[in-house]
Amino acid sequence: MPADGGASPLRAVIETAVRGLVDQPDSVTVTETVRRGMTVVELRTAPGDMGKIIGRQGRTAAALRTLLAVTAERHGQRAQLDIKD
C-alpha cells in the first residue's frame, strides 16, 4: 500500500525518510500496531541497510525517532519506533 492518502502519517513519514536513506528502498517495510494508546511503528530494511538507518553513534535512528514523535504529537498521538533486525 502506498504511503499516501493520509491513512497513517506515522507510517508515511518513516517510510518516506527511510527509503531516501537506504540502498534498497524496495526492501523497506513499515507496519504499525496500537498497544495501550501507544502506536508502535515497526521498521524492517534489507540487512545491509541497517547501519545506514542507525548512523554514527545512532544519530540517524535518533533523528527518525524525533521525526516520528513530532509527527505523532501533531496528530495527537504517541508513537514509538521499533527497528527490527
Place this chain on the structure above:
Amino acid sequence: MSLTTDITDFVQRIVSAMGMSLTVRIEETPDGTRINLEGEDGGTLVRSGGEGLQALQHIVATAFRRQLGDDHRIVIDCNGFRKDKDAELRQMAQFIAEKARSTGMPQEMGPLNPYERRIVHLAIAEDPTVTSESIGDAFMKTVIISASR
C-alpha cells in the same frame, strides 16, 4: 532530474507525510545548499528548540551525502528560526570574546553541536584579537575563546 529537484522533492515528501503544508525553497550558496521552509505549519518543526527541524536536516543531509560529498553542507531553515538562532549565537560569541579580552582569561561556550561550533568559530575568526578552539571528542564539544597573544 537534477539533484536540486531531488532534494526539494525529498523534503517536500517528508513534510507532506508529516501532515504539514509548507513551501520548500532551495538555494545554492557558496557555503552549500540552503532549504527554506515557510508556512503556518512550521511551528511543528521549530518547537522544543527546533529538534524536529534538526532531525529533518540530519535525515536530508544523510540521504544526499554520498552524492554531495562530505564538504557540502545542507542547511534547513523554517520561517527564519535558524537564522535568528544563528544571529543569537554570533552575538553570544562576541559577548564571550569581549569577556575573554577584558579578563585575559579563556572563556567557555557550550557544549555546542558541530553546526553551532562552526558559526562560533567563523564569528571569532573575524576578530583578530581573539581565537577559538573546540575541546572534547564527543559530538557535542565546548568551545574555548581566548584573547590572542
